[in-house]
Amino acid sequence: MARKITYRQAISEALSQEMARDPTVIVMGEDNAGGMGSQGEKDAWGGVLGVTKGLYHQFPGRVLDTPISESAFIGAAVGAAACGMRPVAELMFIDFLGVCFDQIYNQAAKFKYMFGGKAKTPVVIRTMIGAGFRAAAQHSQCLYNIFAHVPGLKVVVPSTPYDAKGLLIQSIRDDDPVIFCEHKLLYPLEGDVPEESYVVPFGEAAVVCEGDDVTVVALGRMVHLAAQAADCLRKKGTHCEIIDPRTISPLDEDTILESVEKTGRLVVVDESNPRCSMASDIAGIVAQKAFRALRSPIEQVTAPHTPVPFSDVLEDMYIPSPAKIEAAVTRACEYR
């Protein structure tokens, strides 16, 4: 896999290849094509950070601009999915999904169950997560946990260009509603990505690196910070096994449990706020199912229980750092 492309290009390529393969795939969202009602140049923006740029001309009539009314267009996407389309709706920031909760967790997530399996809702909601963009409290959260709570939704948090492409293709082909969470700081990240289409299945964690001393489970951008911490730790003789769940619903419990059975120590790194989070969820699963393997208390490295600060200094302190991860691993290893 010699070709390197960015996380942003990988997502765009997945959309383009799936649109070419399946005429029922459509893309919709704010400024996906060029601004609602604009008379001038179309394809000006390609979404707020340019992920869908170029698709408008490639697939005329299948890239739709929507009004700034999330509740309306997410509802439209869910309805279109129930009627046979495979819409990929882009909802800028996960922070805004609150205005369309009914459409997502009471409608899309329930159709298959309430209609006795006779309905399917193959909608994908692409949305940005994460702090570090100096975008303040309403545009920086990692709210994927909320969606993992709801049965009937699938929740994807890719950390690499390879996973972003393969998981988005799986999301589009999946018959259930998927919340696809893209970390805005990962868009420029480059990585090896095959030119062909391919699928990364849901519920299969990636083992990013192997180690015998500590299991570090990290999500999204945190995978890269954990890898930095692991590099420093390795020079000091501590070997981390980093696991990236890739999808948090479904969650690959087996890979995490097998690793903890081997290492006896767990550090969970989650950029979300700590209460009712993936960190606490994974810690709970391991505490219950691998209790006898544990040789130290489970460590959680998360954001604090505060909104994301606007101050640069405070925002940097808010996000888990390699130093904090390293400290947590060291605490776990030194526990007697």
Added chain:
Amino acid sequence: MGAIHKVTVPKWGLSMREGKVCGWLKEVGAPVTRGEELVEVESEKIVGPVEAAAGGVLRRRLAKELDVLPVGGLLGVIADADVPEAAIDAAVADFLANFSVEAAAAAETGPQPEKIEVGGRRLRYLKRGEGDDAVVLIHGFGGDLDNWLFNHEALAGQRSVYAIDLPGHGESTKDVGAGTLDELASAVAGFMDAVGVGSAHLVGHSLGGAVALKLAANEPRRVRSLVLLASAGLGPEIDAEYIEGFVTAANRNALKPHAARLFADASLVTRRLIDDLLKYKRLEGVDACLRTLSGRLLAGGRQAMVMRDELARLSQPVLVVWGGEDQIIPVSHASGLPSSVQVEVIPGKGHMVMMEAAGEVNRRINTFWG
């Protein structure tokens, strides 16, 4: 005074950044000959031997077991016995003072794979070395040009050596047509046309051996010699469970026991190797290609094309190499071949003999070519 030769961490494949020292095979003070295995190094993918680039005496072992060094990092020093200790210390100090991980990685990057249009398909290949003699390395079922990581450079001394991805494999177009050996053999011939090679020495592993043999039978003038490694096409038996398991495995746990059968030493199969196989298997079109090939060539768990008669009719030199512990294609297929065929069985090694016994296989092939 003889030269001082540095033994450094090689770069096996594009993604390799560092290597872990598994263990030294030679003591300090031991005489070594060129091509002899000195130390085993583990990349993310697999464990392989580092060979002496020159003869002499192993004078220094600078890396110890379990050390992790960047690509290009200094493992040890070879020099003649009469080179003074002080000169060796000075050379080591000089190396360490000037070593940069980035520069070493860039220098070690070497040639990159390319793609070429052949009969409506794009085939990926990697060329190493320059010379009038051309060599084509042909991997087996489900393999790719990376299968030759430990061989490609060692074989490329004075020759132009092309490792290719067969149709349906690696990064080549995922289309094997009807999936016959004729089709694959003509793809190899088409590749040779495309890169301007009239005739070549062919080295084929497993299914790639059968492809090479088929090409030699169909177009004898294009084949100067044949090296068949754990080759298909020399008998009907094959591990049907492996083929079925490899084709159908959809995740790591399903694939792992099958991949382990490729090696006599199953510990050589790393998680990364399995992950890379899965990444390949998940590419669009691969499943159909593997099913077409296995259905056509290995239906009912038997090899459909046994070409011992064709082999007997060839006038080119032929070398057959097998691992004594091959679990995929039995080593008995190396027996009873025409007396003109040179047969080498390497005991204790498995189906991926060119990886598991790289140094030995490289030496035997180079000697065979003369």
